Structure formats: structure tokens, C-alpha cells
Amino acid sequence: MFRNSLILPLLVAVATFVASAHAEVVVVVSSKSSVKSLTSEQTTKIFLGKVVTFPNGQTAFPIDQPEGSAIRDEFYSKVVHKNSSQLTAYWAKVIFTGDGRPPKLLADNVAVRKAIAGNPNAIGYIDKSAVNRSVRVVLKP
Amino acid sequence: MPKKYFLVIPFLFAAGISVAEAEQKDISTSGTVKVGKAGAKKAAVHASASASVPVITGASAPEAATAITPAPAPATSVGKGGADKTTTPVAPASTDQPMFKFSGFGSLGVSHSSLDQGDYVLSDSMPKGVGRSSEWTESNNTRLAAHVAANFTPKVSGILQVDAEYQANGTYSPRVEMANVKYAFIPNFYMRVGRLAIPTFIDSENHDIGYSFAWVNPPVDLYQLSIHSIDGVDATYRSEIGEAVNSIKAMYGNKSTSKDMWGLFDKLEYGQATFHAGYQQRRSSTQNLLTGVTDAWIQNSDLSVGASYDPGDWFAMSEWIQRRSTFKINAMYISTGYRINKFTPYLTYGQIGPGSFLTGYPPPTAAAIERANRAQSTVSLGVRWDFRRNYDFKIQYDQVTLSDNSNGYLINVPPGVILYGSKFHVISAVVDFVF
Numbered sequence: 001m002f003r004n005s006l007i008l009p010l011l012v013a014v015a016t017f018v019a020s021a022h023a024e025v026v027v028v029v030s031s032k033s034s035v036k037s038l039t040s041e042q043t044t045k046i047f048l049g050k051v052v053t054f055p056n057g058q059t060a061f062p063i064d065q066p067e068g069s070a071i072r073d074e075f076y077s078k079v080v081h082k083n084s085s086q087l088t089a090y091w092a093k094v095i096f097t098g099d100g101r102p103p104k105l106l107a108d109n110v111a112v113r114k115a116i117a118g119n120p121n122a123i124g125y126i127d128k129s130a131v132n133r134s135v136r137v138v139l140k141p
Numbered sequence: 142m143p144k145k146y147f148l149v150i151p152f153l154f155a156a157g158i159s160v161a162e163a164e165q166k167d168i169s170t171s172g173t174v175k176v177g178k179a180g181a182k183k184a185a186v187h188a189s190a191s192a193s194v195p196v197i198t199g200a201s202a203p204e205a206a207t208a209i210t211p212a213p214a215p216a217t218s219v220g221k222g223g224a225d226k227t228t229t230p231v232a233p234a235s236t237d238q239p240m241f242k243f244s245g246f247g248s249l250g251v252s253h254s255s256l257d258q259g260d261y262v263l264s265d266s267m268p269k270g271v272g273r274s275s276e277w278t279e280s281n282n283t284r285l286a287a288h289v290a291a292n293f294t295p296k297v298s299g300i301l302q303v304d305a306e307y308q309a310n311g312t313y314s315p316r317v318e319m320a321n322v323k324y325a326f327i328p329n330f331y332m333r334v335g336r337l338a339i340p341t342f343i344d345s346e347n348h349d350i351g352y353s354f355a356w357v358n359p360p361v362d363l364y365q366l367s368i369h370s371i372d373g374v375d376a377t378y379r380s381e382i383g384e385a386v387n388s389i390k391a392m393y394g395n396k397s398t399s400k401d402m403w404g405l406f407d408k409l410e411y412g413q414a415t416f417h418a419g420y421q422q423r424r425s426s427t428q429n430l431l432t433g434v435t436d437a438w439i440q441n442s443d444l445s446v447g448a449s450y451d452p453g454d455w456f457a458m459s460e461w462i463q464r465r466s467t468f469k470i471n472a473m474y475i476s477t478g479y480r481i482n483k484f485t486p487y488l489t490y491g492q493i494g495p496g497s498f499l500t501g502y503p504p505p506t507a508a509a510i511e512r513a514n515r516a517q518s519t520v521s522l523g524v525r526w527d528f529r530r531n532y533d534f535k536i537q538y539d540q541v542t543l544s545d546n547s548n549g550y551l552i553n554v555p556p557g558v559i560l561y562g563s564k565f566h567v568i569s570a571v572v573d574f575v576f
Contacts, residue, residue: 093350
């Protein structure tokens with residue numbers, strides 16, 4: 001009985017810790033962009049290079065984060081529904097057949113946010129905690 | 142030494158490096174001179190394939206890529222208000238990537254067949270396979286490919302891909318698999334000239350990239366029928382239809398065994414579903430068909446359709462083809478797989494039906510009848526394991542059943558040996574990689 005009463009709070013504590021350590025990804029565009037919101041499907045098409053514009057017709061420049069980063073894995077599993085090997089397999093097909101190139105990479109949340117703030121065509125994903133007024137959240141997966 | 146030096150200069154010029162820079166680099170080491178010469182050789186190979194010398198002249202001097210400044214950003218990417226002092230402007234993603242990108246892929250594998258009276262092959266251009274010629278062989282599942290992609294301007298790009306794999310002459314000597322230059326009038330409409338892959342099936346263009354699919358090899362009953370590439374021209378137009386993305390491609394070209402090939406291919410992607418359809422016609426050399434037809438060339442056509450659904454955790458796909466020559470033949474497969482972390486077990490059923498001769502042609506020869514009757518079915522069970530980044534390991538078990546009057550796709554069956562109706566199995570294991 002005594003034991004059980006200890007386990008529950010412990011579990012809650014562990015769960016809270018795991019949840020906070022886990023990145024919470026959001027998709028952002030520049031605050032100067034006219035894009036207000038996007039669906040997961042629209043975001044997926046942009047990041048997989050299937051479309052080159054936002055739904056409003058404006059040119060879209062997706063910006064990726066480095067391979068192996070937690071935020072990247074989070075974004076692709078939650079929004080695009082692909083793990084890192086599925087994504088590599090997808091791009092292998094696209095690159096080797098000459099159909100396209102993967103998005104440009106920037107080092108981290110801050111680099112992505114700064115790049116996006118300065119370019120109304122850019123779109124990227126960053127951790128929720130890195131959002132400031134220079135960017136607009138268009139999708140919370 | 143001076144001769145070598147003169148050879149290098151034009152190529153560096155073409156690559157956009159100033160002479161002053163070139164002198165500094167070339168005088169310092171003779172190694173650089175060698176690189177230049179190797180590049181010159183490659184350029185000659187490539188020029189004959191697609192008439193685009195700049196692809197390789199640049200590639201021979203990778204430093205050139207960094208020396209060239211990216212094209213300026215389109216006007217649309219400039220902010221309206223401009224001055225936000227906390228922000229750093231960035232060039233659009235499509236223009237500030239390196240001009241040349243080197244990459245490649247490969248597979249290293251072995252297979253074994255339980256049947257020793259014929260060779261099991263994945264492509265009927267192979268002179269030997271597994272079974273009769275050897276109990277175990279690497280030749281069905283081993284390949285190395287090098288790829289260069291070049292972005293000259295936002296509108297002009299090109300690719301060159303050289304594959305080393307077991308081929309008709311029984312060697313692994315490298316050959317140009319793809320070499321083409323692409324001009325994009327707008328991002329969604331482009332034309333290509335050179336050696337092009339034919340998208341007969343969903344995975345035709347990438348049939349050689351093991352890493353790009355779950356199987357050890359694309360379903361053999363169907364994919365053995367595809368012609369991989371053609372020297373010619375194609376045009377592709379991509380459009381959005383509501384939530385769906387449609388891509389339509391028209392193609393024309395020739396190769397040694399096929400003349401005046403033209404085709405129309407469409408791919409529609411809607412959410413996680415992909416639909417594919419294609420129609421192609423060509424005049425095929427009758428040399429291989431042995432149909433009893435006396436003309437050297439005969440009209441062939443392929444109609445292919447397919448669909449796949451891949452929501453992430455699992456996938457299912459199916460494709461079908463009908464080929465019409467002097468005979469008509471149908472083939473299909475259906476495949477499904479489930480992804481559990483790094484493991485993807487999958488199950489495939491494929492079959493090619495008996496050929497039926499069309500009316501209006503001379504009576505077929507015995508060889509033609511045998512050729513047309515490749516009816517067989519295959520059940521494949523396998524698993525892909527993504528054991529580390531950019532690598533996978535796969536193991537696959539195939540059970541092949543030959544039809545009552547067919548040796549299927551088996552080759553090197555000795556005269557007089559009748560394997561009709563037999564059943565055998567093949568085991569394959571392969572490591573695929575991309576780099």
C-alpha cells in the first residue's frame with residue numbers, strides 16, 4: 001500500500017520530465033508572410049518538394065534542420081509521417097532520378113527562425129520555445 | 142609537364158575559375174593536373190551521351206562550385222518593409238546550394254536457389270544467374286552507382302549516373318545509366334534531353350536503388366518486363382488539382398533494341414495514395430522475340446497501371462501491365478508491409494500469365510511459343526532492417542511456381558529438360574546503402 005502510493009507520483013514526475021525534454025515542434029513562416037495557417041498535408045507537400053508554392057500561390061522555400069536532430073525527427077514523424085530512413089529512401093528516389101533536391105539545411109532553431117524572419121517565402125519548423133514575434137506559427141501538429 | 146598544363150587550362154576555364162587561381166593550384170601539385178585529365182576523359186564520355194560538356198568540366202574541378210556565386214534571389218523573396226534589424230536575410234533555398242552534388246548508392250548481396258536445372262535471374266539480359274550456374278551468387282543483388290547532379294542555374298540542371306552491375310557481357314564494367322540535361326521553363330514544367338529512365342512502373346526509375354524500397358528487388362514477375370532507359374527527350378508538367386498533385390510526362394526516344402519509343406505517363410498523388418498509369422509504344426527488334434515474323438522490327442505496346450498507399454506505419458501497393466506484341470501477356474503483383482521501428486516485414490504475391498498469340502501474324506515458332514510462355518507466380522516473404530543511418534539489411538524468401546507449360550523466367554535450362562509446373566525457392570540477403 002505504502003509502495004503503491006509512492007509509485008504513482010514517481011511515474012507522474014518521470015512522465016513530466018520526459019514530456020518536457022521532448023521537443024514540441026511548430027511550423028513557422030515569417031511574420032511578414034501573408035500565409036496564416038497550413039494543414040499537415042500542405043506542409044508535407046512543401047517539404048517533400050511536391051509543390052513549390054503555398055496554397056495562396058506564393059513561392060515557398062522550405063528550410064530543414066540537420067539529420068539526426070530531435071526536432072527534425074519530431075517534425076517528420078508528426079507531420080510528414082516518415083521516420084528518418086523512410087525520408088532518406090524518399091529523397092534517394094527523388095535525387096537519383098533527377099526530380100529534385102531536398103530543402104536547404106540550417107544548424108538549429110535560432111538559425112532557422114532568423115532565416116525565416118527575413119524571408120517572407122521561407123517556411124521551417126522550430127521548437128515552440130524558440131518562437132518570437134519575428135515569425136508566425138502556421139501549424140501546431 | 143607543359144603539355145599536361147595546357148590540357149588543364151581549358152577545363153578550368155570552362156569551370157569558371159579565373160586563370161590566376163588555376164595557375165596557383167596547378168603549379169603547386171601535379172596531382173591537380175591528373176584530376177583535370179581524368180575529368181577530360183569523363184567529359185568526352187558524357188558529351189556523347191547528352192551533349193552537355195559543362196556538366197563534367199565543372200565536375201572535374203569541384204572547387205569551381207564554391208567559386209561561383211549563387212544566382213540572386215527572385216524579387217518576390219525581398220521583404221516588403223525591409224529593415225527588421227533582428228533578422229538576417231537568407232537566399233532562397235533553391236539557389237544557395239552547391240552547384241555540384243556527388244552521391245551514390247549500392248547493394249551487396251547473395252542469393253541461393255533450390256533448383257539446379259536452370260538459372261534464376263532478376264533481368265533476362267543477365268547471361269547467368271543462381272541455380273544451375275552456381276549454388277550461391279552475388280550477381281543478382283550486387284551493384285554500385287555513382288551520381289553527379291549539377292544545378293547550373295535555377296532553370297538548367299543535369300544528372301550523370303554510372304552503374305556497375307552484372308550485365309549482358311558477364312562483367313561488372315560500368316556503364317552510363319542516366320545522363321541528361323533538364324531545362325525548367327517554370328518550376329512545374331520541364332524538359333530533359335539525354336539518357337532518361339522510363340517510368341513504366343512506380344519504382345521503375347529507381348528499380349536499381351535497393352535502399353529506396355522495402356523489398357530485396359522489385360517484384361520480378363512484373364519488373365522483368367520493363368525497359369529501363371531510352372536516349373531521347375521528355376517533357377513533364379506538374380499541377381495541383383485541389384489537394385492532389387498530378388504529374389504528366391510525355392517521352393520519345395530510341396535504344397539499340399527499341400526504335401521510335403514514345404510514351405505517356407501520369408502520376409497522381411493524393412494524401413498518402415499514389416496512382417500511376419502509363420502507355421508506351423515502340424518498334425522492338427524481333428531478333429530477341431523469335432516470333433516467326435520476318436520483319437526486323439515489330440510494334441510493341443505496354444499499358445501499365447498501379448496504386449500505392451503509404452500512411453507511414455504500413456504500406457500496400459499493386460501494379461499491373463499488359464504487353465501486346467505478336468502475343469499478349471499480363472503480369473501483376475500485390476505487396477504489403479508493416480513498419481515496426483527499424484524492421485519492415487513484407488509479403489508480396491506476383492504473377493505473369495501465359496502469353497496468347499494475336500491473330501494476323503505468321504504462326505509462331507517453337508522458340509517464340511516458349512518465349513511467350515513465361516507464366517509463373519512468386520510468393521515473397523521478407524524483412525528490411527534499417528540497422529544504421531543510410532544502410533539497410535534485407536532478407537527475402539521467394540517461392541516460385543512455374544506454370545504447366547512454362548519455364549518461367551529461368552534461363553540456361555538445358556535442352557530436353559522440362560521444368561513445367563515445378564516449384565522452387567530462392568533465398569536472398571542484401572545490404573543496401575546510399576552515400
